[in-house]
Amino acid sequence: MDYSQFLMMPQEIGLLLVFLLVFLYDTFMPSSTQKGLPLFATVVFGIFMILGFMPVSDGFAFGEMFESNKATWAMKNILNIGVFIVLLQSIKWANSDFVSVRRGEFYELILLTLFGMYLMISGRHFLIFVIGLETASLPLATLAAFEKRYYESHEAAAKYVLTAVFSSAIMLLGLSFVYGLTGTLYFSEIASSIVGDNSLLLIVALAFVISGVGYKLSLVPFHLWTADVYQGAPTMVTSYLSVISKGSAAFAFFVIMVQVFGAAYSHIWEWMLYAIIVITITVGNLFAIRQRNLKRFLAFSSISQAGYIMLGVIAANAVGMASMMYYILVYIFSNLAAFGVIAVIERQTGKVTTDDYNGLFKTNPWLAFVMMLAMFSLGGIPPFAGFFSKFFIFVGACSTGNVAVYALVLIALINTIISLYYYLLVVKAMFIRQDECVIPTLKSHWTEKAGLIICTMGIVLIGLISCFYTSLSDITAALNIFPG
Amino acid sequence: MYLIPSLIMFGCGVYGFITRKNMIAILISLELMLNSVDINFVVFNRYLYPAQHDGMFFTLFAIAIAAAETAVAIAIIINVYRVVKNVDINQITKMKF
Numbered sequence: 001m002d003y004s005q006f007l008m009m010p011q012e013i014g015l016l017l018v019f020l021l022v023f024l025y026d027t028f029m030p031s032s033t034q035k036g037l038p039l040f041a042t043v044v045f046g047i048f049m050i051l052g053f054m055p056v057s058d059g060f061a062f063g064e065m066f067e068s069n070k071a072t073w074a075m076k077n078i079l080n081i082g083v084f085i086v087l088l089q090s091i092k093w094a095n096s097d098f099v100s101v102r103r104g105e106f107y108e109l110i111l112l113t114l115f116g117m118y119l120m121i122s123g124r125h126f127l128i129f130v131i132g133l134e135t136a137s138l139p140l141a142t143l144a145a146f147e148k149r150y151y152e153s154h155e156a157a158a159k160y161v162l163t164a165v166f167s168s169a170i171m172l173l174g175l176s177f178v179y180g181l182t183g184t185l186y187f188s189e190i191a192s193s194i195v196g197d198n199s200l201l202l203i204v205a206l207a208f209v210i211s212g213v214g215y216k217l218s219l220v221p222f223h224l225w226t227a228d229v230y231q232g233a234p235t236m237v238t239s240y241l242s243v244i245s246k247g248s249a250a251f252a253f254f255v256i257m258v259q260v261f262g263a264a265y266s267h268i269w270e271w272m273l274y275a276i277i278v279i280t281i282t283v284g285n286l287f288a289i290r291q292r293n294l295k296r297f298l299a300f301s302s303i304s305q306a307g308y309i310m311l312g313v314i315a316a317n318a319v320g321m322a323s324m325m326y327y328i329l330v331y332i333f334s335n336l337a338a339f340g341v342i343a344v345i346e347r348q349t350g351k352v353t354t355d356d357y358n359g360l361f362k363t364n365p366w367l368a369f370v371m372m373l374a375m376f377s378l379g380g381i382p383p384f385a386g387f388f389s390k391f392f393i394f395v396g397a398c399s400t401g402n403v404a405v406y407a408l409v410l411i412a413l414i415n416t417i418i419s420l421y422y423y424l425l426v427v428k429a430m431f432i433r434q435d436e437c438v439i440p441t442l443k444s445h446w447t448e449k450a451g452l453i454i455c456t457m458g459i460v461l462i463g464l465i466s467c468f469y470t471s472l473s474d475i476t477a478a479l480n481i482f483p484g
Numbered sequence: 485m486y487l488i489p490s491l492i493m494f495g496c497g498v499y500g501f502i503t504r505k506n507m508i509a510i511l512i513s514l515e516l517m518l519n520s521v522d523i524n525f526v527v528f529n530r531y532l533y534p535a536q537h538d539g540m541f542f543t544l545f546a547i548a549i550a551a552a553e554t555a556v557a558i559a560i561i562i563n564v565y566r567v568v569k570n571v572d573i574n575q576i577t578k579m580k581f
Contacts, residue, residue, distance in 0.1 A: 127542055134549045138556050145560055154567050155576045157560045162510055165553045166501055169517035172546060173494060174541075176524035183533040228579045292503065 008061035008068050011052055011076050012118050018048045019111040026104030034104070037090040037471045041107040042447075045087055049080040064186060065125040070475040072122045075251045075325060082244050082332040083114055088238040089340050089451040092444075093115060093347055098149050099234075106146065108137040117248035121255075126175050126185040129252065132166075136248065137164050137216065140241060144233040156232025163215070163225045171212020187260045195263040206261060206269050210276070213256065216249035217306050218282040227287075230299035236347055237338035238295055246383065247328040250309045254324060258316050259481040265316055273314050274408060280307030281415045285431035289422045292353045294342055297422070298335070301378060304419060305331055308390065311397040311412060317482050322473035323389075323396035329468065330377070330389035333458030337374035341367050341450045344444045351439060354426060357433035364442055368430040370452050377459045379423035380416055385463035392469060396399065486527040507561045507571040511554065518550040532568035 006013065022041045026034075055434050058069045087110070096102040116135025123129040141164060145157030179185055181201055183194040194202060211222055218226040230238045261269060284304030291297035309331070312324025344367060346352050361368040377386035444452075462468055493516055500513030522543045529539025561571055568575050 114525065127545055130542075131549070132550070133543060137551060141560060142555055145563055148563070152579060153565055154560070154564045155578060158507065158564050158573075158576060161553075161557045161560050162501075162507070162514070165514045165515070165557065168549075169494075169497070169514060169521060172521040173524065175542075176521050176528065179525060179539055179542070180528040180532060183528075183536070183538075185538050231579055403559075 005061040007376070008057070008059055009066060009122070010054075010056055011073070012115065012122075014048050014051060015115050015118065019108060019115070020042050020113065022104070022107050026108065035095060035100075035299040037104055038087075038094040038107065039447075039448060041111075042084070042087045042091060045080075046084055049077075049084050050079050051250060052080050052104070061289065064188065065128050066122055068122060070480065071321065071479055074472060074475055075248070075328075076118055077116065078325065078329045078332065079117060079244055079248055081242075081329075082247065083110065084234060085332070085336045085340075085451050085454055086110070086240050086244070088447050088454075089239075089336070089343060090445040093234070093236055093343065096301070096347065099146070102146070106143065106236075109143050110141065113137075113139045113143075113240075114244070117244065120248055120252040124187045126178075126187075130172065130175070133171075133213075133252075134168065136245065137168070140237070140245065143237045144229055146237060147234045150159045150232075152232035153234065154232075156229045159225055159232075162231045167212050167215035167222065170208050170216075174205045174208025174212060177201050177208070181205065187255075190260050191262060194261065197264070198267065202264060203268055206264060207272065209256065209261075210269065210272060213249060213253045214276065217246055217253060217310075218303050219276050219306060219310065220303065221276070221427070222285045223280070223284075223303050226303055227291075227296045227299040230295055230302075231296045235295065235339060235343040238298075239336055239343070242298065243328075243332045244333050246302065246306060247310075247332065248307070250328060251256050253310075254313050254321060255481070257313055258321075258371070262316065262482070265411055270316075270478075273310060274404065277307050277310045277314065277408060278411055280304065280310065281412055285415050285418045285422075288419070288437070291422075292355065294354060294357075294426070296354050297354070297426075298338060298342075301419070301423075302335065303336075304415065305378070306414060307415075308393055311393045311408070314408070315375045315400050317396075317399060318476040318479065319399045319473065320396040321476040321479070322469065323392035325376075325472050325476070326469050327389040327393050330385040330458075330462055333455050333462065334374050334377035334386055337370055337452060337455035337459060338378070340448065340455060341371045344442060344448050344452075345439060348442050354429050355435070357426065357429045358433040359438040363422070363438055363440060367442070367444075367452075369454055371430060372427050373456055373459050375423040375427050379420045381420075383463070384462075385459050385461075388463035388469070419464060486531065487524065490520040490523035490527065493517075493523070505572050505574060507564070507573055510573070511557050511561070514557075515550065515554065518546065518553075520545050 021044055056068055056073050060067050113136045116132045119128055119132030123132055141157050141161035144160050145153050147153040182190050215222040281304050284300050288300035309327055312320040377384040380386045380390040397405050397409050497513045497517030504510050525539040525543045565571050
């Protein structure tokens with residue numbers, strides 16, 4: 001065996017080293033130094049994140065089972081930024097009384113799920129992809145059950161693990177049909193052998209695969225777990241689930257749909273995805289309006305955001321891929337800012353409903369300000385990054401030139417206006433409404449402040465500095481995986 | 485021909501997943517679904533593509549993944565049992581809509 005192939009996967013090996021360091025620290029350091037573990041893990045991961053920006057060489061490893069190119073490299077770096085912010089914001093929470101016994105496990109499981117997502121992104125064989133998907137979803141179930149003193153956490157974990165296994169069984173059935181149809185599980189070989197195939201088996205297989213990955217993305221017919229799990233899980237785990245897990249699944253979904261089943265685009269899955277996007281955006285928005293719990297509210301908001309992300313997939317070209325990655329990057333900053341504020345307030349007061357936020361601006365002006373920026377960015381109000389990401393994803397969807405997709409973009413635009421209503425409800429509660437039992441002035445830990453500052457910088461600057469989008473579009477324009 | 489038993493197994497699994505009220509029974513139904521997929525892979529490999537062994541290897545990995553899933557699910561169910569003293573899914577419906 002040629003061991004130099006491992007040089008093709010520097011980011012995976014670096015992540016494993018980070019994991020090993022954290023694991024050794026957790027196991028062998030004396031208990032008096034354990035309080036420093038969260039900070040240690042964050043600093044080591046931060047160094048890894050910065051080193052990850054070094055360019056990697058393009059190519060395949062392990063008999064074309066693993067691919068490394070500029071797009072996977074960029075996507076992994078985007079995820080790294082998000083994970084770094086999550087780790088930074090979780091330091092104070094991990095050292096709190098009820099969690100501190102198991103704080104090492106939190107960081108180890110987070111790093112392991114990230115490793116699974118790397119495999120999902122880079123795998124070019126369905127075996128690697130499935131292993132990555134399971135590595136990314138099973139530890140998340142245990143993370144959802146992390147707050148053992150709360151009943152909701154257990155309920156969330158039970159619902160998550162049972163539905164996750166169900167959906168992965170459905171997806172495996174679809175993959176077995178693909179295997180029966182083509183006799184191979186390599187992405188490239190499947191792509192070449194389904195050209196011109198119109199059989200019923202392929203349609204069924206595609207429907208199953210879409211529902212399996214759609215579960216991870218919480219697209220609408222498969223979204224019912226989302227709100228419960230987001231509400232019950234600890235806020236740090238929720239933020240991780242909503243951005244990192246969803247972002248990696250979106251990228252992997254794009255690769256599977258376009259690279260593997262690209263030949264079936266126009267006559268099979270374009271219309272499946274079309275219908276899914278329409279109901280995802282609409283149902284997510286309409287259910288978000290009636291939520292009072294902010295974590296549930298952000299769950300439905302993230303469902304409708306997943307619908308917007310899928311607009312990049314339905315474009316199925318280089319512009320769509322670039323705008324999808326840009327959307328994920330912006331979505332990471334906006335959503336982590338919102339969850340960061342919720343985490344700060346929940347950790348100190350335990351309040352998570354919209355009514356609790358009445359008059360927050362009077363007592364905590366900075367938290368209210370960051371929350372306002374996050375809501376504006378999620379809703380897509382111009383100077384902030386969310387506007388640009390929505391703009392580019394609409395441009396990407398329109399670049400197909402298909403009239404039906406124009407109609408889809410129009411539906412998405414109307415839904416953006418609906419979403420402004422409920423995003424602004426939160427802003428209204430914080431700035432305009434008054435309440436006698438308002439949240440007292442809180443003092444957040446410096447790590448939480450640092451995380452929120454990074455998010456705020458991201459929200460304000462990423463849209464205005466154009467090099468982010470142009471570099472992403474340069475990367476995707478160089479790929480040759482697109483059909484037609 | 486050999487696909488019929490595996491599809492019947494899969495259907496039984498889906499039916500059990502939807503109708504059962506006991507979480508352990510739901511987990512058994514899930515195992516049934518995963519194992520039927522394994523049979524599917526082996527059958528396709530043996531009868532359609534006997535030259536390579538992609539399906540066999542996939543099955544081996546799928547069995548390992550299914551074992552891991554069972555372990556995690558059992559652990560979570562035990563945790564739920566400690567809190568509510570029950571494994572009936574009708575008892576864990578506090579969060580809705």
